[in-house]
Amino acid sequence: MWGDKRYHTLDWELKKTFGEKVIKLSLDGGFTCPNRDGTLGTSGCIFCGEQGSGDFAGSPALPIREQICQQKEFMSAKWPKGKYLAYFQNFTNTYAPIEYLDTLYSEALAEEDIVGLAIATRPDCLPDDVIDLLEMYAQRTYLWIELGLQTINPVSAKFIRRGFDLECFERAVGKLISRGIRVVAHLIIGLPGESRSDYLDAVRYVARLGVWGVKLHLLHIQRDTDLYHVYKERPFRLLDRDEYVSIVCDALELLPPEVVIHRLTGDGNKKLLxxxxxxxxxxxxxSAVDGELRLRGSLQGQKSPST
Ligand code: SF4
Structure with missing residues (x-):
């Protein structure tokens, strides 16, 4: 057990590491994405909203220092004290010249009580000089890199317009891990045409690659995305809560106990949902996930080949 949970939560992991609550501050470094700026495409991934994946991030118009102050203030209503992690969430947070990245990450780390960095990016935006920079930050602070794999099904990858293949993902994960950098893989549950076995194959796949963490997202239909228009024209079946909970519990049973679970459901913009x-x-x-695992008498890793 991890505290009162039957799976290895990020909250538990960070408390164990830092001895107190660690709060993520979502920041916007003013990045774009090759899938949106015309390099690979102009429309982005089919589920990507106007804010990229960071609906709760600070404003890119503000310097990082001010975004951090604002986000601390915002979070203080819920968590009056703790340490903080600077989370570069919006769009592709390594897609810029190396000097810009270095300045931005350094600025964030220079702020009071910031104990680490979380950087969301794409596996095709990690050239060697960026990996070298990230390795330097991994030695200096607590760092993880988030990569949006979403699916291992090639038909779904095309449907969502992801723009990179599995080989690219594997290469990036291999390089990051070999440099001692933590990797978090994002997976989506509920893509049209996919089944439970697709989702669980994807979970087995990322576990085999040795990722440090996993984020599971329920497929949302958000009104500011292309997916919304596809869904309106040709509605497809969405998962109900019981199915989703059951798939998530199967996924947790398959993931090795050491894999940190960053999220078990989406955190989209409620106004646009x-x-x-x-x-x-x-x-x-x-709480349904907790209840289902209890009912099964199960825990994360119960069916993992490594346990
Ligand atoms: S890679 Fe991320 S930021 Fe880029 S289009 Fe896809 S979801 Fe949006």
Whole structure:
């Protein structure tokens, strides 16, 4: 058990490492993405909203120092004290000249009580000089890199317009891990045409690659995305809560106990959410996962080949 949870939560991992609550501050470094700026495409991934993947991030118009102050203030209502982690979440946070990246990451780390960095990016935006820079930061602070794999099914990868293949993902994960950099893989559950076996194959795949953490997202239909228009024209079946919870529990059983679970359900913009509406009640989803694991008498890693 990890505290009162049957899976290895990020909250537990960070408390164990830093001895107290660590709060992520979502920052916007003013990046774009090759999937949006015309390098690979102009429309982005099919589920990507106007804010990229960071609906709660600070404003890119503000310097990092001010975004950090604002986010600390915002978070203090819920968590009056703790340490902080600077989370570069919006768009592709390594997609810029190396000097810009270095300045930005350094500025964030220079702020009071910032104990680490979390950087979301794409595996095709990690050239060798960026990996060298990240290795330097990994030696200097607590660092993880998030990569949006989403699916290992090539048909789905094309449908979501991901723009990189599995070989590219594997190469990036291999390089990062070999430099001692923590890697978090994002996976989506609920893509049209995919089944439970697709989702679980993807979970086995990232576990085999040795990722440090996993983020599971429920497929949301958000009104500012192309996916919304596809869904309106040709509606497809979305998962109901019980199915989702059952797939998540199967996934947790397969993941080795040391893999840190960063998220078990989406955290999209509630105002823009079209469906599935049950996902608005995140606490209910999380408590259903707890209940299902309890009922199964199971824990994360129970069916992992490594345990
Ligand atoms: S890689 Fe991320 S930021 Fe770029 S289009 Fe896809 S979801 Fe949006």
């Amino acid at each position: 079209e469906a599935p509406t049950w996902s608005r009640d995140k606490l209910r989803v999380l």
